[in-house]
Amino acid sequence: MNTTVPIILSAPKIIDLLKKIDLISVIEEGFISLSSDKAIIPPVGELLFDNPKGETHIKYGYIFQQPYFVIKIASGFYDNPKLGIKSSQGVMLAFSQQTGEIVAVLLDEGYLTDIRTVIASMITIKHLAPKKITCIGIIGTGIQAKLQLEYLRQVTNCKNIMIWGRNQEKAIALKEGFLNPEYTITVTSSLDILADTCNVIITTTPSEEPLLTWRQVKKGTHITAIGSDTPKKIELETDIIKHADLIVSDSINQSKTRGEIYNARLDNCLDEKKLIELGTLLNNNTLGRQNDQQITVADLTGVAVQDIMITSAIINTYKSQ
Amino acid sequence: MNTTVPIILSAPKIIDLLKKIDLISVIEEGFISLSSDKAIIPPVGELLFDNPKGETHIKYGYIFQQPYFVIKIASGFYDNPKLGIKSSQGVMLAFSQQTGEIVAVLLDEGYLTDIRTVIASMITIKHLAPKKITCIGIIGTGIQAKLQLEYLRQVTNCKNIMIWGRNQEKAIALKEGFLNPEYTITVTSSLDILADTCNVIITTTPSEEPLLTWRQVKKGTHITAIGSDTPKKIELETDIIKHADLIVSDSINQSKTRGEIYNARLDNCLDEKKLIELGTLLNNNTLGRQNDQQITVADLTGVAVQDIMITSAIINTYKSQ
Numbered sequence: 001m002n003t004t005v006p007i008i009l010s011a012p013k014i015i016d017l018l019k020k021i022d023l024i025s026v027i028e029e030g031f032i033s034l035s036s037d038k039a040i041i042p043p044v045g046e047l048l049f050d051n052p053k054g055e056t057h058i059k060y061g062y063i064f065q066q067p068y069f070v071i072k073i074a075s076g077f078y079d080n081p082k083l084g085i086k087s088s089q090g091v092m093l094a095f096s097q098q099t100g101e102i103v104a105v106l107l108d109e110g111y112l113t114d115i116r117t118v119i120a121s122m123i124t125i126k127h128l129a130p131k132k133i134t135c136i137g138i139i140g141t142g143i144q145a146k147l148q149l150e151y152l153r154q155v156t157n158c159k160n161i162m163i164w165g166r167n168q169e170k171a172i173a174l175k176e177g178f179l180n181p182e183y184t185i186t187v188t189s190s191l192d193i194l195a196d197t198c199n200v201i202i203t204t205t206p207s208e209e210p211l212l213t214w215r216q217v218k219k220g221t222h223i224t225a226i227g228s229d230t231p232k233k234i235e236l237e238t239d240i241i242k243h244a245d246l247i248v249s250d251s252i253n254q255s256k257t258r259g260e261i262y263n264a265r266l267d268n269c270l271d272e273k274k275l276i277e278l279g280t281l282l283n284n285n286t287l288g289r290q291n292d293q294q295i296t297v298a299d300l301t302g303v304a305v306q307d308i309m310i311t312s313a314i315i316n317t318y319k320s321q
Numbered sequence: 322m323n324t325t326v327p328i329i330l331s332a333p334k335i336i337d338l339l340k341k342i343d344l345i346s347v348i349e350e351g352f353i354s355l356s357s358d359k360a361i362i363p364p365v366g367e368l369l370f371d372n373p374k375g376e377t378h379i380k381y382g383y384i385f386q387q388p389y390f391v392i393k394i395a396s397g398f399y400d401n402p403k404l405g406i407k408s409s410q411g412v413m414l415a416f417s418q419q420t421g422e423i424v425a426v427l428l429d430e431g432y433l434t435d436i437r438t439v440i441a442s443m444i445t446i447k448h449l450a451p452k453k454i455t456c457i458g459i460i461g462t463g464i465q466a467k468l469q470l471e472y473l474r475q476v477t478n479c480k481n482i483m484i485w486g487r488n489q490e491k492a493i494a495l496k497e498g499f500l501n502p503e504y505t506i507t508v509t510s511s512l513d514i515l516a517d518t519c520n521v522i523i524t525t526t527p528s529e530e531p532l533l534t535w536r537q538v539k540k541g542t543h544i545t546a547i548g549s550d551t552p553k554k555i556e557l558e559t560d561i562i563k564h565a566d567l568i569v570s571d572s573i574n575q576s577k578t579r580g581e582i583y584n585a586r587l588d589n590c591l592d593e594k595k596l597i598e599l600g601t602l603l604n605n606n607t608l609g610r611q612n613d614q615q616i617t618v619a620d621l622t623g624v625a626v627q628d629i630m631i632t633s634a635i636i637n638t639y640k641s642q
Contacts, residue, residue, distance in 0.1 A: 047361065105412075109423075
């Protein structure tokens with residue numbers, strides 16, 4: 001038998017520990033490791049379910065010279081809310097890179113995936129948004145839309161938000177549930193109006209049809225697309241990728257098989273010269289937005305380095321208490 | 322937050338529960354599901370480590386109409402014994418097929434992988450060995466060799482065993498550690514002698530060079546090869562696959578990328594007409610050995626259905642207590 005007992009943490013404890021972590025720095029370090037070839041990240045494992053409809057992603061890998069390798073299981077079961085259960089579910093596991101022994105089981109119920117996703121979005125906004133953000137458009141009304149709202153203050157002083165949802169009631173509920181009086185939040189049923197008003201747009205839906213079109217996007221806009229993480233899901237018309245000045249991918253390798261960039265490539269709308277990896281940008285900020293007229297797009301499909309970094313940070317914070 | 326708390330079981334508790342399970346029936350049912358297209362088993366995920374040398378396999382999937390999907394993480398870190406730690410390590414996770422919620426974490430430290438592997442081997446011997454087994458040859462001296470010794474009595478009355486190990490001392494230690502006086506155990510340093518004496522041979526090593534040759538194998542022998550589970554590992558000269566009368570694979574799909582059958586195919590030594598899947602054989606025993614002169618080979622690379630079945634059985638047994 002092993003002599004060490006793994007750390008097992010439940011969701012409330014994990015949420016408590018998260019408050020003590022500088023998440024943006026932690027996740028940035030992960031992206032830099034990935035783009036510096038200091039990480040081994042195999043292709044995503046996937047399980048699909050029909051009845052009820054659900055999907056499970058297994059993301060895993062390790063960063064050289066770190067103590068742990070991490071395996072993350074994250075599911076989306078979209079009928080769960082009818083049962084009063086969160087649609088996103090999951091667990092993060094850490095193992096020793098020295099012995100393969102299990103070190104920690106984080107029973108985060110998908111929460112850490114939600115958090116590392118919103119943090120990646122914030123990193124792209126921090127580094128790619130135009131200097132003066134007039135209004136931030138959020139497309140979608142789910143967990144990610146809510147988290148974007150909560151975390152935006154970490155990277156911008158802009159307090160003007162516009163929300164678009166396929167379901168107007170959910171958009172209103174999202175607005176009304178966000179109780180920070182400093183913010184001015186508008187709900188719109190028109191993506192034309194949203195794109196005309198906002199120069200930062202975050203897309204957070206599981207749409208399988210493009211929502212935002214090239215015609216709608218005005219000069220100087222930055223778009224972060226976080227909804228599409230499979231080959232089928234798409235939120236941006238591929239012409240946006242074709243005409244934008246700069247495309248940033250969290251993992252160029254992963255973008256070959258999923259997300260907006262994958263779909264744009266299928267439509268011959270991807271100019272590889274305009275594509276850089278997020279960690280490369282973080283290493284050299286001169287590669288980013290050149291002026292306030294450029295249109296920039298960040299496509300995030302979610303990479304295991306984020307899971308590795310957030311899991312390691314939780315473990316380290318827990319141990320140092 | 323989820324309202325249900327996952328079951329978390331440590332290795333001693335798991336070992337205790339295992340005693341109450343008819344493992345052969347349970348694992349046979351898994352193989353039958355696989356061969357009847359009632360299971361979704363994606364390709365194995367893999368992580369390799371250089372310093373120290375280690376490998377991690379992620380096996381996962383689900384069987385239709387069962388409550389759980391299972392993800393198994395199993396590692397082999399071959400320098401562990403120097404630290405007083407088992408080389409095989411791991412954990413099995415069960416999730417609801419209805420909601421994606423985590424149901425159980427089995428902290429089995431690789432033990433369930435070891436057990437479901439020896440059970441698969443016993444199933445092949447039960448169904449493919451010649452009627453009269455004269456002596457059973459075990460090639461290798463590790464955990465699997467030890468488990469084969471312990472489990473053989475579940476499928477045969479033969480008590481004559483011959484052990485071959487690259488390291489003679491380890492072979493002697495294996496013999497001396499097995500304290501059942503009913504058995505006659507011989508250690509040999511010659512594979513010629515082993516193959517000449519035994520008409521059932523089990524290979525259990527991580528060898529990357531063939532150990533047993535076609536010339537050595539006598540008429541009527543059954544061989545179960547369990548050591549090779551990667552493209553690189555190989556224990557049988559590919560001529561054995563070429564000339565044997567019947568080849569049984571635990572997963573024909575998985576045998577396309579790893580194990581003895583994979584290597585034989587590379588050498589153009591595989592006649593597909595002689596190849597059947599274990600679950601197909603279990604469904605129709607007339608497809609097996611036809612007489613006591615045939616040479617049969619079972620190549621086991623280890624399939625997630627075994628992990629699904631053993632994990633589900635542990636959970637059900639735990640819940641029914």
